[in-house]
Amino acid sequence: MFFESFLLNLAVICVLIIALIIDYVTKFFSYWYVRHVPYKSPSVPFFGSDYHRVLGVRSSTEEVNLLYSKYPNSKYVGRVKCRIPDLIVKDPDTVKRMLSTDFANFHSRGLCLDKSLDVCLRDNLFYADGEKWTLLREGYESLLSNMNCELESLSDCLPGTNDDANVQEILSKVLDKIFEDLLLGSGGGSVVKEMRSATQKRTLIERFKSYLKDIFPSLYITFGLSTVFGEPSSKTKANIEKSKILTQIKSLGVYQLGLKEKKKKSNSEVEFAFSMISSFITEGYIPCLNALTALIYELALNPEAQEKSRNSVSKDNRDEYLDVAIKESLRLHPPYSIISRQCTKMYHPEGGILIDRKVTVNVPVMALHRDEENYLNANVFNPDRFLDDEGASKHCYAYLPFGAGPRKCIGEQLALNILRNVSRAILKKYEIEPCARTPSKLTMVDHNFGRVVDRDIWLRFKARA
Numbered sequence: 333m334f335f336e337s338f339l340l341n342l343a344v345i346c347v348l349i350i351a352l353i354i355d356y357v358t359k360f361f362s363y364w365y366v367r368h369v370p371y372k373s374p375s376v377p378f379f380g381s382d383y384h385r386v387l388g389v390r391s392s393t394e395e396v397n398l399l400y401s402k403y404p405n406s407k408y409v410g411r412v413k414c415r416i417p418d419l420i421v422k423d424p425d426t427v428k429r430m431l432s433t434d435f436a437n438f439h440s441r442g443l444c445l446d447k448s449l450d451v452c453l454r455d456n457l458f459y460a461d462g463e464k465w466t467l468l469r470e471g472y473e474s475l476l477s478n479m480n481c482e483l484e485s486l487s488d489c490l491p492g493t494n495d496d497a498n499v500q501e502i503l504s505k506v507l508d509k510i511f512e513d514l515l516l517g518s519g520g521g522s523v524v525k526e527m528r529s530a531t532q533k534r535t536l537i538e539r540f541k542s543y544l545k546d547i548f549p550s551l552y553i554t555f556g557l558s559t560v561f562g563e564p565s566s567k568t569k570a571n572i573e574k575s576k577i578l579t580q581i582k583s584l585g586v587y588q589l590g591l592k593e594k595k596k597k598s599n600s601e602v603e604f605a606f607s608m609i610s611s612f613i614t615e616g617y618i619p620c621l622n623a624l625t626a627l628i629y630e631l632a633l634n635p636e637a638q639e640k641s642r643n644s645v646s647k648d649n650r651d652e653y654l655d656v657a658i659k660e661s662l663r664l665h666p667p668y669s670i671i672s673r674q675c676t677k678m679y680h681p682e683g684g685i686l687i688d689r690k691v692t693v694n695v696p697v698m699a700l701h702r703d704e705e706n707y708l709n710a711n712v713f714n715p716d717r718f719l720d721d722e723g724a725s726k727h728c729y730a731y732l733p734f735g736a737g738p739r740k741c742i743g744e745q746l747a748l749n750i751l752r753n754v755s756r757a758i759l760k761k762y763e764i765e766p767c768a769r770t771p772s773k774l775t776m777v778d779h780n781f782g783r784v785v786d787r788d789i790w791l792r793f794k795a796r797a
Contacts, residue, residue, distance in 0.1 A: 442674025
């Protein structure tokens with residue numbers, strides 16, 4: 333004992349413990365100051381400068397966009413996420429180095445969700461790292477190369493409406509058919525529809541779990557939480573056993589796809605097929621649904637662009653007008669507004685700043701897409717900018733709707749094919765106009781590391797002769 337009084341000793345020990353805890357949680361509060369990087373000053377222990385996001389006052393996208401615009405002349409902006417330094421990269425040349433040239437230093441997302449007990453997260457390419465990511469990517473590439481998506485009879489899925497209609501409901505009927513044909517085949521039942529509906533419900537519990545997965549992924553794993561899909565039901569397993577995707581998984585071999593067998597082989601294959609389907613829903617179906625909703629909305633508000641898209645043809649080796657309309661819609665409303673990577677080893681490029689291991693690096697996709705330095709009239713829907721060399725950005729890394737580098741979205745071509753064919757079928761069958769229930773602005777919110785349209789979008793669909 334330091335003092336004769338027990339209470340005095342206890343008080344000293346408590347003070348020391350509190351001091352050590354405060355020192356631990358505020359250790360990196362001056363990290364960006366000593367590196368001469370403009371930053372949002374951390375002021376709250378445990379939360380750092382991230383308290384707006386943690387408390388739900390602002391979303392990740394809103395916070396990053398705010399900091400992006402606050403320092404217009406800087407290539408970087410720093411902040412402290414809880415207690416870990418976090419860097420927002422604004423310079424397209426630096427983005428190129430981090431996502432492509434020096435990918436070895438930034439190959440990890442740093443989420444560690446591949447360690448989850450939930451099979452839908454554990455075997456999801458989006459969350460995997462290291463050797464597992466390499467094996468899974470090879471497996472996904474093999475699966476995608478063997479997938480044939482029939483898109484000729486999409487008009488049969490469209491309702492014969494001639495009135496105001498909910499855009500998402502119309503699109504969901506078409507996408508249900510596409511993804512069921514793609515993943516399940518004729519005997520797949522309604523697995524895709526059920527999983528898609530479960531994802532879209534976004535109950536209070538699911539919102540909280542999604543929030544926890546985004547803010548504190550380690551707690552999400554510790555508590556053994558699962559995604560909205562959970563374990564496949566016996567009915568779902570029966571449908572998967574007859575599915576097209578399971579046949580392809582068997583023909584490729586489970587081990588090629590990075591799956592570690594713990595149970596009987598047949599059960600492992602069914603679980604893995606279930607996780608694959610969930611990946612296609614969360615990382616494929618939902619982004620396609622929101623991208624199509626945004627595109628149809630923008631074309632309804634821009635009748636001239638709608639007519640050009642309807643009658644578009646290739647000319648002078650340039651893309652069809654519909655293609656550039658899709659490209660412009662993805663610029664204004666990207667499926668993912670932020671690309672995050674974790675620095676895996678100390679990084680100090682020539683002429684750049686020193687970044688320590690485990691520092692998170694964020695590429696602000698939406699902010700880059702809407703920066704007047706990169707695009708003229710950046711907040712205006714103008715597909716013509718991609719037909720005009722002067723209107724489009726001069727730096728290819730200022731356009732990143734599918735990411736870039738080795739971790740670029742593996743389903744980009746499939747997604748573009750779906751967007752092109754679905755929008756063409758809709759434009760061929762309908763003329764689309766705003767109606768009394770059409771919102772004046774399309775708003776999207778953060779959900780599961782991506783962006784979703786936060787309300788039903790109503791437009792007037794007039795059947796064409």
